[in-house]
Amino acid sequence: MKEKRFNKLITVVSVVIPVVVALLFGVKLPNVEPLSFLPPIYATTNGITAVLLVLAVVAIKKGNQRLHQQLMSTCIALSVLFLVMYIGYHMTSESTPYGGEGAIRYFYFFILISHILLSIVLIPLVLRTYAKAYLKDFEAHRKMAKYTFPLWLYVAVTGVVVYIMISPYYAH
Template sequence: MTLTEKQVNRGITIISILIPIVVAVLFGVRLPDVEPLSFLPPIYAGINGLTAVLLIAAVWAIKNGKRLLHQRLMTTCIGLSLVFLVMYVAYHMTSDSTPYGGEGWIRYLYYFILISHIVLSIAIIPLVLHTYARAYMKNFERHRKLARITFPVWLYVAVTGVVVYLMISPYYT
């Protein structure tokens, strides 16, 4: 059975709505009898960093005609993003949120980066899925057009994930 573009788009819309809702709901769930997973933040920050590096490598690959390498790198980035999301939710289900302790202008910078990171991490879900689906369906012209938007947004989300971690890490207890 071959899926139509309309069916794929409908699935992407559903997934793009469900993921933020499920994450928001799970943020309200605390697992009191589970040891806090306090070792996870540097791991998932590392996953964000690795995703950023692989995104850049994937752009290099496609610009040098290495389509299969590009495809594998992009699929890996999607997988890493899913692993990140699971770890991030697991951490927040077992640990209290860490308040940022910086003061002055750095506090405003932190919150600007954090809020833009969160908003764009929600927006990137349909962008990545549509971009990937267009390539999968061999609609490479539309894939390229959307990838020009998706790549910088995804790279920003990956890099700012690391920056947010580095800025808040001194305040973890």
């Protein structure tokens, strides 16, 4: 019964977050100083998330369930923090066009698009995987984590790669 309620909530959150982000992406706050200092901070947040994800896997493989839980909870908190900073930046700043040319341009857009699409797919995966652990269904948690972990790690790492690739084109 508890799992059904979690699943309903997870479904709602998984739809609402991308829709709200897409809507807010088009909103520019008037008379607000651009939050141009945020991209390196949220890129660092992605990098820290990637490191903590790996440490969480190491912790659980060593049998340290408590540390694993703390690290995973921190990763979720960092992801929420990233999202708030990302929205704040885009509500106060114009999007930066990528200035690279040739094959690197295609590589950048492949990384960017896969990062964005997988970050949307990741929302219900992370929440369901976390819920399985919360409900003490560790077998289902492990099965889901085998898919959730590599996708989340990819999204965290590609967030850093996207920042590094576009950072030379930010207006200063």
